[in-house]
Amino acid sequence: MTQLPAPDAAAQAASEQLCALIGAEIDAAGGWLPFSVYMERALYAPGLGYYAAGSAKLGAGGDFTTAPELTPLFGATLARQIAELLPQTGGTVYEFGAGSGRLAADLLARLAELGCLPERYVIIDLSPDLIDRQQALLAAKAPTWLDRVSWAGELPERLDGVVIGNEVLDAMPCELVVRGENGAVLRRGVVREGAAFAFADRPADAALAERADACLPALPGYVSEVSPANAAFVSTLGARLVRGAVILIDYGFPRAEYYHPQRSRGTLIGHYRHHTVDDPLFLPGLMDLTCHVDFTAVAEAGLSAGLDLIGYLSQAQFLVNAGLADELSRLDSSDAARYAPQAAAAQKLVSPAEMGELFKVVAFGRGVGIDWTGFTQGDRCHTL
Template sequence: MTSLPQASAEALATSQALSQHIAAEIAAADGWIPFSRYMELALYAPGLGYYAAGSAKLGAAGDFTTAPEMSTLFGATLARQIAELLPQTAGVIYEFGAGTGKLAADILQKLEQLDALPARYVIIDLSADLIERQQTLLRERLPHLLDKVTWLSTLPDTLDGIVIGNEVLDAMPCEMLLHDGRHISQRGVSLEDGRFVLTERALQDTTLTELAQSLIPAIAGYGSEISLTNRAFIRTLAERLTRGALLFIDYGFPAHEYYHPQRHMGTLIGHYRHHTLTDPFYLPGLMDLTCHVDFTAIAETGLAAGLDLIGYTSQAQFLLNAGITDELALLDPEDVRHYVPQSAAVQKLCSPAEMGELFKVIGFGRGISIDWIGLIQGDRCHTL
């Protein structure tokens, strides 16, 4: 860990305060909390968690880079898909976890060019710090469209429009499971000599037990994750979606790949200053924690809730279908300073060796057309 960038004294103080907060909750719960609860606190504890405190998270100064931070063409290409679907709804876009606000700005800018602006653009975010950054960015880039954007911290009772989420599902708390060759245990967090450690307890939740028994390979030492939060989130969206679409982009696999016998270490990882870490307890509150998405679970949950599964494909296929190369062609190749980095970003977004294959796109609909430009070719629903 000595080679990792040093945190400031202020950041370390925040991390220590969060650690004390989590330790107090562990003590109040007889010395053990599920890992999902630890992850929830590490990411979202008010004023202290990773997404609730004021550290830079995205871009060169942050801990990781997302597609919207890499290229404006990502948002412009999503806007092409949204423009096709938006008129079939009440004209509202709902974005979850909007990061710096760059994706919202890029989408709105392109929709304005297409003469297809939404009636409203609703950002649903739990981070007061990120909301402030989003407002600042949109005020600087699109001041004339700021009145179309509203911010909410809770989900509306009904949704009629296009719901989008880029790298949202992976940031939701997950349960950690461990098979010892005979039984599956639930992993949680305890304290030993003042330090957080992973410890196991017998499964008690019926739903989690059934899922674990159906998904976790009976291999001694096999560890993996199951996200009940993801499933609940999709169910809630389905319950409230009266008409429209759900479009999620994230990294993950179908279940048969996710729970492959060789993936015995699971998928949980931490991101700290562009370093990937496997220790979930490194500087709580200063490190992002993520878990890859089980897209089979997402698809099954949406279908069970009465949504139409429109399609599932790789990020590369979706972006190429929706016209990212057309967006690149709109740029001036003579403007080398702008064109070259944008071209390189498109390569990274679409390359199978980069983000193009690991990231997937899944789309659901209700009461709208099932023909989406982004999912017109290369559908992989048969692999779920």
């Protein structure tokens, strides 16, 4: 921790203000708050949470980098898949958690070139700060199509189009669960410890205990996460999608791998100024908190909602299937100064040592064709 960059005075003051808010909530709750509630406040408390405050999140000046920030080739390749599906729907693209807005700009640009612009591009985001950044970026990078873009703070009641979510599931508050010495499932929460916060465990309620008991190995002290929020999100998409497609891209594993006995400390991690932080209670409001995705639970939620499970595979395989090489070939390779960085970024997207293997793509459909280009080879549904 001592080697991490220190926040400036304004950021430190904002974190202390958020700590006071969370501390008051802990007191009001009797001295203990479920970790999922702590995580929700740390990320989304109005004006103070990580995604609700004004610090830079993405890129070199932020805390982490996403695929769209690396290269427009990511959005251009995804656009090829969307262009295949959009004409079969009502013509709207819905993007959840649009980050800086770069993916939206890249998608609109490539879809225009493909002759398949959406009638509407709806961004659903909870962060007023990020929405401001998205609006500014799109006004600068995609002014021609800005009239097609709108913003919403909640899920539309009716979805008819293509739904995309890049690194959305991992940012949803998760429950921390622990296998107790007697085999029972405990729910990890947050308490005050002087001026700081600390973990404390309580017995899990019946619903959470049943869910976790089916996943956690019978190893006392085993710690991991479950995400009712992920399942609820996909279930709601299924309930509201009248026709179209859902494409979710995130890092994670199928259940058997997620809850492997050797992964005994779970996957919860913090991202602060391009450093990974093991302590999720570090600098509340200034650090991103994420956990990996249990793609088996996501698939189960989609199927239970009546959606067709189109496929599940690595990001590398999806991008290769969808035409990443063709997108790279469109660039002028004789201009080494521009081509080389894009080729390097494309390699990072597909390399097993970088993003290619850890990131997965899962897709659902309703009322559209089931043979999608992005899933023609390398499907792993059998592992879910």
